[in-house]
Amino acid sequence: GAVVSQHPSRVICKSGTSVKIECRSLDFQATTMFWYRQFPKKSLMLMATSNEGSKATYEQGVEKDKFLINHASLTLSTLTVTSAHPEDSSFYICSASSGVEETQYFGPGTRLLVL
Amino acid sequence: QKEVEQNSGPLSVPEGAIASLNCTYSDRGSQSFFWYRQYSGKSPELIMFIYSNGDKEDGRFTAQLNKASQYVSLLIRDSQPSDSATYLCAVINSGGSNYKLTFGKGTLLTVNP
Numbered sequence: 001g002a003v004v005s006q007h008p009s010r011v012i013c014k015s016g017t018s019v020k021i022e023c024r025s026l027d028f029q030a031t032t033m034f035w036y037r038q039f040p041k042k043s044l045m046l047m048a049t050s051n052e053g054s055k056a057t058y059e060q061g062v063e064k065d066k067f068l069i070n071h072a073s074l075t076l077s078t079l080t081v082t083s084a085h086p087e088d089s090s091f092y093i094c095s096a097s098s099g100v101e102e103t104q105y106f107g108p109g110t111r112l113l114v115l
Numbered sequence: 116q117k118e119v120e121q122n123s124g125p126l127s128v129p130e131g132a133i134a135s136l137n138c139t140y141s142d143r144g145s146q147s148f149f150w151y152r153q154y155s156g157k158s159p160e161l162i163m164f165i166y167s168n169g170d171k172e173d174g175r176f177t178a179q180l181n182k183a184s185q186y187v188s189l190l191i192r193d194s195q196p197s198d199s200a201t202y203l204c205a206v207i208n209s210g211g212s213n214y215k216l217t218f219g220k221g222t223l224l225t226v227n228p
Contacts, residue, residue: 002161032214034215034216043218043220043221044159044203044218046215046216049215091158093158093159097214099214102147102164102207102214103149103161103164104149104161104214104216105161106151106158106159106160106161107158108157108158109157109158
């Protein structure tokens with residue numbers, strides 16, 4: 001149990017385009033989803049926390065207008081990187097928590113390369 | 116600033132040995148503690164969580180928690196080369212909402228055949 005999927009697993013895009021990443025909890029209802037970013041050989045960095053049906057809470061320094069998060073249902077959250085630039089190239093990972101227990105289960109991640 | 120500290124390593128052990136990974140945290144009110152394993156290029160994978168003082172065993176893994184010392188550890192018995200990965204200690208701090216995790220920087224473990 002507690003499986004989280006992400007799509008796509010890998011994306012390459014041109015600078016200036018927008019990219020949408022989906023995060024789904026497959027076998028449980030995720031009241032809270034988290035979005036992280038990880039640069040090579042660096043620690044996970046929490047970008048934002050989203051609760052189903054409400055606005056996401058962004059961490060300090062994360063631009064909410066650039067990283068749009070939607071948590072429209074108990075099994076789906078999306079992260080849209082708007083007007084992507086090469087410095088946005090990173091490994092984006094979501095996690096989900098049921099709210100019944102505190103444990104976060106991670107998706108497999110999406111590797112974004114902006115040319 | 117609520118912090119989680121880990122020795123970055125690398126920690127190198129021979130196959131079959133016990134690997135001991137340590138973590139300290141600054142928030143005395145923390146109640147929930149997690150160990151994740153992250154292989155290179157992959158996302159974190161939950162190994163164990165522990166809430167109460169003492170030991171918790173799951174197969175070859177044992178988590179140990181000492182809230183008085185603000186210390187949590189992970190022991191891996193009979194280490195295998197496939198255990199080679201970065202191990203992340205994570206804590207849910209007190210007073211927060213949404214079960215936000217604070218991660219340590221991770222300890223790189225290498226198990227030598």
